[in-house]
Each structure stands twice: as structure tokens, then as C-alpha cells.
Amino acid sequence: MQLIYLDNAASSWPKPPEVAQAVARTIEQCGANPGRGSHGMAVAASRILFEARTNLARLMGVNNPNDIAFCFNTTDALNLAIRGYVRPGDHVICTKVEHNAVWRPLEYLKRHHRVEVSYVEANERGELSLAELDQAFRPNTRLLICSHSSNLLGSILPIEKMAQIAHNHGAKILVDAAQTLGVYPVHVKDMQLDMVAFPGHKGLLGPQGTGGLYIHPDIELEPLRLGGTGSRSEEAEQPNIRPDRYEAGTLNTPGIAGLNEGVKYVQNETVESIHTKEWTLTQRMMEAFASMTGVRVLGPGLGEPRTGIVSIVLDAMDAAEAAFVLDQHFQIAVRAGYHCSPLAHQTAGTLGAGAVRISVGCFTTEQEIDACIEAVGQLSRT
Structure with missing residues (x-):
């Protein structure tokens, strides 16, 4: 059976057959480090990243593809967003349907870095009251975090309205799109989203070990990892240019090549x-x-x-x-x-x-x- x-x-x-084919082809033909050399194979590897970033930007309604940083997965992206943005003394709001990829980093910051956290209740169907959400904001609220869709309940939160509420209070919104990107519309410009964390291996049909974070151009994050970027190597500080600032070390080029094919498949199917x-x-x-x-x-x-x-x-x-x-x-x-x-x-x-x-x-x-x-x-x- x-x-x-x-x-x-x-x-x-x-996965679509093109995904595995792209992974194998990249290993066989473009095995050099992207952004780390001027020879033909390194340039070919860089082009793979550029094309994948461009297709993701088109899918998500992102104006500048460099505002998308490649990550290992959604958890990695959420950690970069949360720990790179929240400061001691800040207040953060999230919902009671969040994944551990949100809950655990917040509880860590609460225990060790004097961060206040409020959890907005949802009902059994995964719905929350926008009025109660609005009342949860404080003068020091810096960030609202929400799963676009619960990975248990399948419920879909009104992230566009939630973004409006956050912005009315001077806060930013971070969306966990683990269950929606590729299978449900996510448009950062239309929805006025500040940060979106996403996986490559779910709705985008790419390999495991791939994903990313959209970061609004007005937001600067402290990077989680420091090291080689292939740019401004003579400087002691991590470069400020995007996406290098958030992509220290060699990326998973074969995986991103497969992710690119998955994104193209989604775009073709719609x-x-x-x-x-x-x-x-x-x-x-x-x-x-x-x-x-x-x-x-x-x-x-x-x-x-x-x-x-x-x-x-x-x-x-x-x-x-x-x-x-x-x-x-x-x-x-x-x-x-x-x-x-x-x-x-x-x-x-x-x-x-x-x-x-x-x-x-x-x-x-x-x-x-x-x-x-x-x-x-x-x-x-x-």
C-alpha cells in the first residue's frame, strides 16, 4: 500500500521534481561560495541567491529583495526578529495560539532581560478579540507577535487589522507565516507588515533547512550571528548593508536553489x-x-x-x-x-x-x- x-x-x-533537480544541479555545477569570489562558479552561486530572493519578494509584495534575509527555518527567523529587536524594559504582546518558536524566546527574555510579556487570550476556535488586543498595549509596548495561522487549530488571524492596531500604538508587528506563506495570501505592503518569518519547507515546497525573514527597511535588528559576509571584510564590525548584516557565514545554496524552484511552482499554480x-x-x-x-x-x-x-x-x-x-x-x-x-x-x-x-x-x-x-x-x- x-x-x-x-x-x-x-x-x-x-516536492515538485524541479526542487530536487535544482539541489543536485547546484551541488554538481555551482558548488562554490556565493559572494565570496569573482570566479565563474562563485558568481553562478550568487545568481541563485539573487533569483530566489527576487522571487520571494515578488510573492510577498516586497519592494527590495535585500529586505529578505535567508535563515535556517521559521524558528531561526523568529529568533533573529525577536532577539534582534526587543530590548530590556520593553513590553511584547503575543497570542495564546503561538508556537514554541515564539513562546520560548519570549519567556527567555522575560526571565533574563527584564522584558514584559502579555498573552492575549483566544477562544477554542482560535479567534481573538481585537478590542482585548487593543487594550493590552502599554506605553512601552514595542512588538506584537502573532501566528498568521495556528499550526494546531488551522484558524487564520486578521493580521492586517492587528497591524493597524499595533501601529496606532507606535509598535511593530512580527508575523509567523509558517502555515500560510505559499498557501494563503501574505502581502507585506498591502497588509502593512513589519516583519514576516517563514519556512522554505512547508507551503513554499522547498527543502528543509531553508527559510527567511522579511525586515521592513525602517527596522534595524541586532544580528544573531557575527562573522564572514564576503563584504567589508577589513572592518571589525558586522556590515550594515542588507542582507549581509543578517547572513553571516556560508548559506545553504543548494537548499535555496531548491526553494527557488518551489516558489516558482507556487507562483505558477497561484x-x-x-x-x-x-x-x-x-x-x-x-x-x-x-x-x-x-x-x-x-x-x-x-x-x-x-x-x-x-x-x-x-x-x-x-x-x-x-x-x-x-x-x-x-x-x-x-x-x-x-x-x-x-x-x-x-x-x-x-x-x-x-x-x-x-x-x-x-x-x-x-x-x-x-x-x-x-x-x-x-x-x-x-
């Missing part, structure tokens, strides 16, 4: 069509699960906006056991547990037991969804 992969919220799979397909598949699942006894679906209700994530709780079976049975007996790959988001599980009331997360991708088929529905139905009747 062929594997049915429904863990796309962690890493998308399969974000809107990918989202429509994923939303249709999630609705198919949710409608079926609603008719099953002992299956509870987390997050927004049937027919409401969400990303391609459907997390469920089964009365008859522990989440970890259910995921194991789906894998071993039905060859269906899902994710069980806390999904690195204990705040979201606390919000959903599932912190004690966790949940089974089923996440579709742009290559998921109706037949695969129907097979998953049948398997969950069997588990619900055990």
Missing part, C-alpha cells in the same frame, strides 16, 4: 488556487468527521476560513496511539501530540491529551482524504 502523507503542516511532501484546493479537502474531512460519534474537530467550524489543518480528538483512543495505528495499519502519516504549541492546546482544552493533526498539501488527492476518513471512522468505532 502506498503511503498517504498528511503531515504537511510539519513539512510538505512530496496561492489562491492552492488555498482553494486545500480548503475544499479540509471541508470534505470535516463534514465526514461531523457525522462520526466520538470525533471532535478543533478550530473553526465547517465552512469557515482555515488553512489545510484539521486536528481531531477521538474519545475511543489516545492521540499518540491513533497516529501509530494510522501509520502502521493504514499507511497514513499524521502528527500526534502537542505540535510544539502548548499555548494553543491550552486554548483548545487539549493540553492533557494532545490531538491528532491531519494536514493536507497541494498534492493531496480526494482519494487520499477519503481513505483517511475511512480509517478515522474505523478508529472511532473501536
Whole structure:
């Protein structure tokens, strides 16, 4: 039986064939360091980075591609944004559906650097009150952080309205787009976003170990890493020019080459069509699960906006056991547990037991969804 992969919220799979081809081609033909030499192979490697940065900028509505810094993943990008921007004595606001990639850095700054943190409550569906958010701001609030979409609930936050509220209070907004970029519109200019952290290996269909951070041109961050940049090497200080300031050391050129092909695939398919397909598949699942006894679906209700994530709780079976049975007996790959988001599980009331997360991708088929529905139905009747 062929594997049915429904863990796309962690890493998308399969990838477009062009992604692996670009990785291999770069290793074979452009194996030099980008920005570190004037010979032909080094120049070719630099061109790969330039093209990938340009395509990402086009996808996100970024005017200057150099305002995008390549990172290892979303967590790396969020750490650069949070620890590079927040100062002792600052106040930071985030929501109760955040990933540990936001929660842990904030709690570290709270413990060790006199940073105040407020967590805005959300309801079980992952929705928050904009009025309560507005009331959470203080004179020393420097940053608002929010997940565009919860990696547990699939709920989508109104980041454009949240950005307006933050700016009204003189604060900036940092968006965690781990679950949206490539599958849901993210346009930094139209939405007035100050920083956006994103992965390469999820909705953008690129390899693991890739990602990035958009940084508004008016924002200066303290870099997380200092070292070689290939520019201004005679100076003791890290260069101020972008993106060099935030990209010390040799980048993952083969991975970024693959990411570039993933971005081009998304651009050709269009974000809107990918989202429509994923939303249709999630609705198919949710409608079926609603008719099953002992299956509870987390997050927004049937027919409401969400990303391609459907997390469920089964009365008859522990989440970890259910995921194991789906894998071993039905060859269906899902994710069980806390999904690195204990705040979201606390919000959903599932912190004690966790949940089974089923996440579709742009290559998921109706037949695969129907097979998953049948398997969950069997588990619900055990």
C-alpha cells in the first residue's frame, strides 16, 4: 500500500521534481561560495541567491529583495526578529495560539532581560478579540507577535487589522507565516507588515533547512550571528548593508536553489488556487468527521476560513496511539501530540491529551482524504 502523507503542516511532501533537480544541479555545477569570489562558479552561486530572493519578494509584495534575509527555518527567523529587536524594559504582546518558536524566546527574555510579556487570550476556535488586543498595549509596548495561522487549530488571524492596531500604538508587528506563506495570501505592503518569518519547507515546497525573514527597511535588528559576509571584510564590525548584516557565514545554496524552484511552482499554480484546493479537502474531512460519534474537530467550524489543518480528538483512543495505528495499519502519516504549541492546546482544552493533526498539501488527492476518513471512522468505532 502506498503511503498517504498528511503531515504537511510539519513539512510538505512530496516536492515538485524541479526542487530536487535544482539541489543536485547546484551541488554538481555551482558548488562554490556565493559572494565570496569573482570566479565563474562563485558568481553562478550568487545568481541563485539573487533569483530566489527576487522571487520571494515578488510573492510577498516586497519592494527590495535585500529586505529578505535567508535563515535556517521559521524558528531561526523568529529568533533573529525577536532577539534582534526587543530590548530590556520593553513590553511584547503575543497570542495564546503561538508556537514554541515564539513562546520560548519570549519567556527567555522575560526571565533574563527584564522584558514584559502579555498573552492575549483566544477562544477554542482560535479567534481573538481585537478590542482585548487593543487594550493590552502599554506605553512601552514595542512588538506584537502573532501566528498568521495556528499550526494546531488551522484558524487564520486578521493580521492586517492587528497591524493597524499595533501601529496606532507606535509598535511593530512580527508575523509567523509558517502555515500560510505559499498557501494563503501574505502581502507585506498591502497588509502593512513589519516583519514576516517563514519556512522554505512547508507551503513554499522547498527543502528543509531553508527559510527567511522579511525586515521592513525602517527596522534595524541586532544580528544573531557575527562573522564572514564576503563584504567589508577589513572592518571589525558586522556590515550594515542588507542582507549581509543578517547572513553571516556560508548559506545553504543548494537548499535555496531548491526553494527557488518551489516558489516558482507556487507562483505558477497561484496561492489562491492552492488555498482553494486545500480548503475544499479540509471541508470534505470535516463534514465526514461531523457525522462520526466520538470525533471532535478543533478550530473553526465547517465552512469557515482555515488553512489545510484539521486536528481531531477521538474519545475511543489516545492521540499518540491513533497516529501509530494510522501509520502502521493504514499507511497514513499524521502528527500526534502537542505540535510544539502548548499555548494553543491550552486554548483548545487539549493540553492533557494532545490531538491528532491531519494536514493536507497541494498534492493531496480526494482519494487520499477519503481513505483517511475511512480509517478515522474505523478508529472511532473501536
